[in-house]
Amino acid sequence: MTKTLDRSRLESLLSSEEQLFHKSHPKSYELYKRARKSLHGGVPMLWMMRWAGSFPVFVKEAKGAHFTDVDGNSYIDFCLGDTGAMTGHSPDATVKAINDQIQKGITLMLPYEDVIWVGEELQRRFKLPYWQFALTATDANRFALRMARMITGRQKILVFNYCYHGSVDETFITMDEEGTPMSRPNNMGPQVNPLETSKVIEFNDIGALETVLSARDVAVVLAEPVMTNIGIIHPKPGYHDALREFTRKYGTYLIIDETHTICTGPGGYTAANALQPDFMTLGKPLAGGVPAAVYGFTEEVAQAFSAKLVLEDSDVGGIGGTLAGNALSIAAMKATLENVLTKEFYSTAIALQEKFTAGVESVIKEFELPWIVKQLGNRSEYWFRPTPPRNGGEAAAAVDHELDRFMHLFSLNRGILMTPFHNMALISSETTQADVDHHTKVFREAVQSLFG
Secondary structure (H helix, E strand, O other): OOOOOOHHHHHHHHHHHHHHHHHHOHHHHHHHHHHOOOOHHHOOOHHHHHOOOOOOOOEEEEEEOEEEEOOOOEEEEOOHHHHOOOOOEOOHHHHHHHHHHHOOOOOOOOOOHHHHHHHHHHHHHHOOOEEEEEOOHHHHHHHHHHHHHHHHOOOEEEEEOOOOEOEOHHHOEEEOOOOOEEEOOOOOOOOOOHHHHEEEEOOOOHHHHHHHHOOOOEEEEEEOOOEOOOOOEOOOOOHHHHHHHHHHHOOOEEEEEOOOHHHHOOOHHHHHOOOOOOEEEEOHHHHOOOOOEEEEEOHHHHHHHHHHOOHHHOOOOOOOOOOOOOHHHHHHHHHHHHHOOOHHHHHHHHHHHHHHHHHHHHHHHHOOOOOEEEEEOOEEEEEOOOOOOOOHHHHHOOOOHHHHHHHHHHHHOOOEEOOOOOOEEEOOOOOOHHHHHHHHHHHHHHHHHHHO
16 A cells, blocks of 8 residues: 655645754855845856755855765765766866866867867767867757758757756747647747747657658757656657657658766767767766867768858857867866766766665655656656656656655755755765665655655
């Protein structure tokens, strides 16, 4: 007999955790009040207003898989910058490269020899011949979308319901309960209604995939190889084969966004599963936390794009950025790829993630909870539904904001930072077995308080 959540109990427990949080973070609270006088909402980025506490924790310093806040509280960091610090905070090799490069120049709008090494390493890992640089994966995706539209002459793109590709405008499209496309709720001031730019279907629906592509008006499919940010939704057997077959059949390009799924291994999900995208995009952990992103593409794409490129207008065509490929981010990328995001890194981190996942599963089984936990490489996430969702629509229907907030705040008050707004954990090679065991203990205490 599975347990049923008592909502009034949850409300009471959440109130108690909020009081404990406020009591334990007086300096953070004072900084937050000061910040509200100069920063909108008291935070440097809008989404930080949604942290589980009634104000954000202000960090003093971070190293490896741990950080300390201004009140002296120490934390195990399973958020790791929502993949941006998946390497662990300030990895030694990356820090040394940054310090060395700072002495020699930060940005010059000219190439540096290290950029060739990075391009060659990206070729080796991801099997695409040509690469370009950006500062965020959002920009990398924007640039790849522009290229695909320019080459094909088509305007529509295809994405999956509740997909995540940063703040790319065209991806803020979803479907209602009847399957009718609509602008995603709370899509803030869209420049263009995404219904004019995009089509949307559910992930793992092979029939819908061929139907929408057969209209031959879709320039490109933008896809994570495994859906994230809405749980971890794995492709069903044969789905990627069908995705590649139908995009080729109907003259549509395929972009694989590995920004989160780089947790799979050194070459991401693409290399691990021998995918053959036309474009690949990647950001976040690539430079050990320094803003950096890349997009790669095939020989065929390179030739088709070059044939339509007017050199005199290449600087004002909507692709590029003054600071993209700057010396500092290139140096950080080289050091991170060469010394941090190695086979050894993934071997250590994935082994620990398996133990993390097993710990969560043991508690779910002990309390007979209608919950699941899914893993991809050194990333795992628990979700409040009894069976794995097949697509974004099913996952979104299971979202429980109050329960999410309670689980996050309960952990935070006991020295664990999970990824905000959902319950995702990343593990770096700096994480320890003791860190994992502490999470299992705290997770069990949270469940016990809810259902005990």
